[in-house]
Every structure is written in C-alpha cells, then in structure tokens.
Amino acid sequence: MVGVSIVNLHKRFGKTEAVREFTLEIRDGEFFVLLGPSGSGKSTVLNCIAGILRPDKGEIWIGDKLVASAEKKIYIPPQERNLGMVFQDYALYPHMTVFDNIAFPLKVRGESPETIKDRVTNISAILGIQHLLSKKPAQLSGGERQRVALARALIRNPPLLLMDEPLSNLDAKLRVLMRVELKKIQREFRSTVVYVTHDQVEAMSMGDRVGVMSSGVLQQVATPEEIYEKPLNTFIAGFIGSPPMNMFNCRMQDFETGTVLCEFGEYKLPEAYGRIAAEKKVLEIVLGVRPEHVKVSVFKEEGSFPGKVMYTEKLGRELVAHLKIADTRLTAIIPPEQAEVASREEVWISFRVDKLHVFEKQSGKNLLNL
Numbered sequence: 001m002v003g004v005s006i007v008n009l010h011k012r013f014g015k016t017e018a019v020r021e022f023t024l025e026i027r028d029g030e031f032f033v034l035l036g037p038s039g040s041g042k043s044t045v046l047n048c049i050a051g052i053l054r055p056d057k058g059e060i061w062i063g064d065k066l067v068a069s070a071e072k073k074i075y076i077p078p079q080e081r082n083l084g085m086v087f088q089d090y091a092l093y094p095h096m097t098v099f100d101n102i103a104f105p106l107k108v109r110g111e112s113p114e115t116i117k118d119r120v121t122n123i124s125a126i127l128g129i130q131h132l133l134s135k136k137p138a139q140l141s142g143g144e145r146q147r148v149a150l151a152r153a154l155i156r157n158p159p160l161l162l163m164d165e166p167l168s169n170l171d172a173k174l175r176v177l178m179r180v181e182l183k184k185i186q187r188e189f190r191s192t193v194v195y196v197t198h199d200q201v202e203a204m205s206m207g208d209r210v211g212v213m214s215s216g217v218l219q220q221v222a223t224p225e226e227i228y229e230k231p232l233n234t235f236i237a238g239f240i241g242s243p244p245m246n247m248f249n250c251r252m253q254d255f256e257t258g259t260v261l262c263e264f265g266e267y268k269l270p271e272a273y274g275r276i277a278a279e280k281k282v283l284e285i286v287l288g289v290r291p292e293h294v295k296v297s298v299f300k301e302e303g304s305f306p307g308k309v310m311y312t313e314k315l316g317r318e319l320v321a322h323l324k325i326a327d328t329r330l331t332a333i334i335p336p337e338q339a340e341v342a343s344r345e346e347v348w349i350s351f352r353v354d355k356l357h358v359f360e361k362q363s364g365k366n367l368l369n370l
Ligand SMILES: Nc1ncnc2c1ncn2[C@@H]1O[C@H](COP(=O)(O)OP(=O)(O)OP(=O)(O)O)[C@@H](O)[C@H]1O
Pocket: 013, 014, 016, 017, 018, 036, 037, 038, 039, 040, 041, 042, 043, 044, 045, 198
C-alpha cells in the first residue's frame, strides 16, 4: 500500500486549463474516486499520477518518492512508478492469448516461466477467468475482457492501482456486479486505488472518499455521505443526487427574522442560516431541498404551501411526484405508504427544515462555509 500526495498541480493544453491548483492527499489503502462531468479534468489528474502526462506546475508524490515536479525538473516515467492501470478501452494485445496478456508484465520483468505460470494461475482463479486463458481477446465478452485487463494490472501486485472509467463499456447489470467485485479485490490486494468516473452512483457506492471536480478545480473531498448531506456549493448540490436537489432562487427580505422571498413565496430560514445571512449581508440566496425532504400532505401544516401534483413516476417502490407551488416546479419522493396523497391534485407542501441547504447565489457557496 502507498499514499499519493498531489500539491498544487496545474496542467494546460494550449489555451485549455485542464487542471488548476489541485492539491489532494490520497491515503494508504484508500479507494479514492475522482468524480466530475465530462471535461472536468479527472483523466488529466490520473494521467499525471501515472506519468503519461507531465504537470506544468506542482508536485506528485507516490509514497515517499517524488515522481513529478515541474519546478525541480523531476519526472519519473510510468514504468518506474510501480503502479497498475486499467482504462476504459482495455488495450489488450489482440494477437496474444489471455494467458500471454496477463503474463506480459512479468515477462517484461524477466520472471521465470514457473513463476509466471504460478502467478497467472493464481490471479485467474481469484478473478474467475481460468477457463479463458487459451482464448484471444476478440473471443471474450466485455466483462471478461475487463477482468483480463484487471488481472494484467494486478499481476505485479502493485501498491497503487489507477482506473479510468473501467466499467463504462459494460452493460448495467454487469457494471453493478463488477463494482462489488472491484471493491472486494481492492481489499484482498490491499492496494490504494484512484478511480475516475463521471457516474455518481459508481462514485458514491465505491469510494471510501470522493473528490468532486468541475472545470479543472477540485470542489470537495469527503466521504460519499458527507458529500450528499453537506455539499459545499451549488455545483456539487446539483450534480449529486437523483432526482436532483430542488433549488430555488430567493431574495433576503428581513435580516432580523431571516425571511427570504422565494419564487414560490415567503420563507423563514432556519435560525443558524438566518444569522449567517445577516452577519455576511447575503442578499441573494439559493435554497436547496432534496426531493426526499419535500413533504407532501393532505392537510395544511405550519410552514406548508398550497401546491399541485402534476404527475408521478414510479421509482422502485417509491414515487417521484412532480409538483408545483404557484409557478415553481419541484419534485418530491413519496414513500410507498404515502402513495395515496400523490393521487390528489391539490396538496400541501413543506420542507424538512433540518435538511435544508442554503447557498449564497453569487459564489454558489454554502452559507455554513462562507
Ligand atoms: N491531449 C489533450 N489535448 C488537448 N486538450 C486536452 C487533452 N486532454 C484533455 N484535454 C482537455 O482538457 C480538459 C480536461 O480533460 P479530461 O480528459 O481530463 O477531462 P475528464 O473529466 O476526464 O473528461 P472525460 O470524462 O470526458 O474523460 C478538457 O477540456 C479536454 O478537452
């Protein structure tokens, strides 16, 4: 096992600043996921760790070895970084058998045929691909190819494993299976994993910690739970969660009482937020409420708004209700035992006050982190 330390990494391609001021500490033995939309710079970071790209600025440490430093003019090539890599296109050698593909890194290292046979047999058994060893890659399914690529990456037992969207070519069912498998393998091999994906479900289900990127900048690093429950800004709040968080534009009306005027009507902010808004004189606010924290009721309750159910969709056992308060649209997740309420047209809508997210509109930052 080995940790990775990235300090103030910058990388540009012509005019594109692919990665900016990127600083991150990946712990020994951690399954770390870099998550972000297409073009946010995830692969660039991974390729800098791998040594496929050279940083323009900043340092990368793998364990206690400085592998790249633009300032100190240090650059250790990929093959000397002692890491395994698995990419989206598995890049297996088409003319070689599965056995030879997996054995390749050991052959290059000059291991004896006996050692090679032992190791290939061993790793193939772990990954359940012993029966494929004499086949060629073209004769394999996507999932099988993926396992072979993984076996090839793992055969040297590298302390650090880099993966770039390794499951994106698989069908949905296999992807779910492989997620579990990968986590199991990581634990068995006690490797540190840096895993790149744009799929939030993959990130949230696999990562010990997740780093969310947007426009070349690392926005938040935390456990999946923390990212979901305490998003630092509107980008993360909107990017994580399905259906996405409801977000409403509001304007401060009265600092004294913490009352804001939102698209759908007047709303009194929870006290802690009201206090910060007053202290920092925040006028424009974005109020965020996850669909599972929108309460739909037949009866008027304190703080509820009259609304309409436009239509509903089934989401497993639950319902997603598409609602309106005045002209403002929002979604709610309705638990099965309350499905009846969604069959009505006129309802009362309220928000779980303890689960609200309040952001400053201009910077997008959560008021708690202003
Ligand atoms: N070799 C390159 N030459 C020019 N521009 C590049 C190159 N590689 C990446 N870029 C640009 O840098 C930015 C970041 O790209 P990167 O591939 O790191 O993003 P990503 O988050 O991994 O996206 P994806 O999920 O689509 O792979 C993008 O704007 C991309 O177009």
